[in-house]
Amino acid sequence: MNMQPQIDRMTNIHAAARPTNLSAGMEPLAELASQMAELDGALDSLAGQMGDKSQRTLSRLKKDLASFEPCITLLGQVKSGKTSLVNAMGGWADLLPSDVNPWTSVVTSLHLTPGDARVETSARFQFMTEQEWDRLLTKGGRIGEMAGRAGAESELQKIQTQIEQMRERSRSRLGRKFELLMGQTHEYEYFDKNLIERYICLGDDFDLEPGMDAGDTQGRFADITRSADLYLNSQSVPIPLCLRDTPGVNDTFMMREQVTIQAIRDSRICVVVLSASQALTSVDMGLIRMISNLKSREVVIFVNRIDELADPASQIPEIEASIRQTLDTHHGPKDAEIIFGSAYWAGRVLTGELEAMQGASGDALLNWAEVGLNTTDPDQTPQDMAWELSGLPSLLRSISNRIVKDLGAPLLARVANSAVTMVTGQQAAHAVMINGAHQSSPLNMQDINSRFEHIVSSNMTAIESDIDAVFYAFRDRADRAHATFVSRATHSLIEHLERWGEGHVWEYDPTGLRLLLKSAYSVMASRVQTTALARYELAVQEVAGLLYSGYGTAVEGIQISVPEVPTVPSPVALGQTIALDFKDNWWSSWWRRTRGYKAFVNSFQKLICGETEDFMTQLKQVQTADTRASTIAGLQVFFEEQRNILMEIADHCRQQQDFQDLFANTSAQDRQETIQSALKTLEEYTT
Known part of the structure; x- marks a missing residue:
């Protein structure tokens, strides 16, 4: 009798070949999950104990x-094995x-x-929006815009030819639906490999066979899927985790980069x-x-694909040294953690085909294994060892x-702090109901609400003004x-022309501009954090x-915590490619079409302004707008919580319950x- 191998229905892993350490490395997340469950349980226990206003919080x-x-988010070199790594x-x-054609520009989450x-x-x-598609068609995407500004007519013609081919291929696949799909979304209650390939894998040009469903063809929507x-x-x-696979950073139209x-x-x-085998080079x-x-x-x-190295034990230290040197030379992140491995080995373990390895x-x-295996467990299975390696x-x-x-830790603290404020506010509301408001206070409920709204208005106006002042200085x-x-x-250009004339092509590294802008952004981020914290306090x-x-x-028992100031995102827009980054025919073309010292200077200034306009806008407008919104929202949420507490107190003040009715019964x-009990749990996570 032949027995079918047991296969896990969710992971498609052969049960007999499953590594017992499949979740190895995620122990900190398991602890976080336990803490989140404990905190959620404490919130659940409060559900029937809080007033109506507190229920919203x-x-x-x-x-x-x-x-x-x-x-x-995973990013890196094309064919570095990003998708195989995401799968593992x-x-x-x-x-x-894992064989997505380089022309696709799909971020898969x-x-x-x-x-x-x-x-x-x-x-x-x-799908792409009409605006994105139009930019690609009329300007050739980012790379076409650069070619146009640099005067690289031959490059621009190549790009336009490729775009025209892509458009015609899409029209042949989608017919009259082509324009209608722009900006639309397709949703499914299921997915399989064929469905995925239909949207994110670029297929070959084809003619449908009789009876063949066009909807089942590979790459049918790939050209326009965003x-x-x-x-x-x-x-x-x-x-819950989101693994985001990006298609790369070096494509024909610069769409991937965006x-x-x-x-x-x-x-x-x-x-x-x-x-x-390629590590990190220029x-x-x-x-x-x-x-x-x-x-x-x-x-x-x-660093993936170490399975392709002839001698990993001796080559890996050399590769790491080379990567760190490259990062240092090009102002990369200092002390970045570098891990070596093989998605291919992981895949073999997951399919139960370890013995069939090349x-x-x-x-x-x-x-x-001689240097990379960190265990002395004699009972460890080959699958477990290969998974670790x-x-x-x-x-x-x-x-x-x-x-x-x-x-995770900031989330737990933020939730716990808000919940503690809510609970202690509720307790204070009961105390006010029982004992009455402070007898010597000249403030009635209307006065208190009026003053509270004034505090809200003045602080919201002030934080907007404070943050805008920081952004003005940054811009x-x-x-x-x-x-x-x-x-x-x-x-530098003028010096080059005076020394070498127009016969030698001049080059200039834009790294200095990025460093200056990165420094300005860093100062802005620090000031935003300091300014917002002072206003929150x-x-x-x-x-x-x-x-x-x-x-x-x-109300002395109310524990009011200072809200957490949102993190200012990194200035990733500075990584965008500009024409100055190219050292080959781009600049040669620009140089050849320019004549005369004055023309060189004027053309260069127009070129660099046009090239940097996009990421200057991203830094000065888009990212600052996002930071402004999140910082202001943090204070708005705080005031909403305090408003709920005041409303709870007001409700209790209007009640005529007796102290014995409230607390004496079982x-x-x-x-x-x-x-x-809930409060004790919550306070374990407060900061």
Whole structure:
């Protein structure tokens, strides 16, 4: 009798081959999940004990916990194995197709949820907007705009030809639906590999066979798909996680670069995937520019494909030294963590085909085991050992620690602080009801509410003014940095022309501009944090003073915490490629079409202003607007919580319950015990 091998239905892993340490490295997340569950349980126990106004705060806090989904963005070299790594991190060997054509520009987000509760939407595909498509067609995307400004007519013609081919291919596949799909979204209650390939893998040109359904063809929507979101359960993750696979940073139309920058901006943790055989060279300047604008704690470098090395044990230290030297030379993140591994080894473990590994890979695995295996457990299975050597546990542990420290712990503290304020405010409301307001206070309820609204209005106006002043100073400094760069570059150009004439092509490194702008942005971020914290603290003091003035010692028990100041995102827009970054035919073309000293200077200044306009706008307007909104929202949420407390006190003051009715009976005592127990739990997480 033949027995079918047992296969896990969620991960498609052969049960007999499953590594027992599939969740190795995610222990910090498991602890975080336990803490979140404990905190959520405390909030649940308060659900029937709080007043109507406090229920709104309670619902918001539970929603904050439930919606916590840290996002890890993977970026790196084309063909470095990013997609294979995403599959392995999620516990699958081949969930996402790993042979995506370089012309696709799709960011694919894999949303992993613990458990097996089915979601309504399993797949969502977003198409390009008409504006994005029009920019591609009329200007050739970012690279076409650069070619136009630099006068690279031959390059521009190549780009336009490629775009025309892509447009005709899309029209042949989609017919009259082509224009109608712009800006639309397709959602499915399921997904499989064929569905994914239909949207994110660019297929070959084709003619449909008789009876063949055009909707089933690979790459049918790939040219116009902007992003893909896939939702599924995973047994290996303790908390919801989003793994975001980016298609790369060096494509023909610079479309990938734009969507990758946006993906990084939306994430606090980035995994930079390199190939061991290529590591990090000057060819990867686009990648280096991106990560150089991130903080070290936001970056983990994973060097993949060590299975392709002949002698990993001796080569890996050399590769790491080379990477660190390159990062140092190009002002990359200092002390970035570098992890070596192989998504191929991980995939073999997940498919139960470890013994069928290619000869050279098997030799490399044994070689690396001599120095890379950190266990002396004699009972460890080959699957477990290979899983550890693949680098996945080390990578997941690094990511987990960052999630807990930078995202999880602040979330727990923020929720706990708000809940403690809510509970102690409720208790103060009861105390006011029982004892009455402070007898010597000249303030009535209307006076208190009026003064509170004045505090809200004055502080909201002040924080907007304070933050805007910081942004004004930043924009002024950024403009001066830009002007200084243009002046220095122009001076260098003139010196070159005077010394060498027009026969020698002049080059100029824009790194100086990026460093100046990065410095200005760093100062701005620090000032925003300081300014917002001072305003938050003042708001807390004023609200506390008003409560005491109105209700005296009855409200002394309210624990009001200073709200957490939102983090200012890194200036990832500075990683955007500009024409000055090219050292080949771009500048040669620009140089050849320019004649005369004055023409050189004028053309250069127009070129650099046009090239830098986009990321200057991103820095000065877009990212500052996002920071402004989140900083102001933090204070708004605080005032909403305090308003609920005041409303609770007002409600209790209007009640005529007797002290004995409230606290003497058994149910009231149980209620107090429940609240005190929840409060004890909450205070364990407050800061």
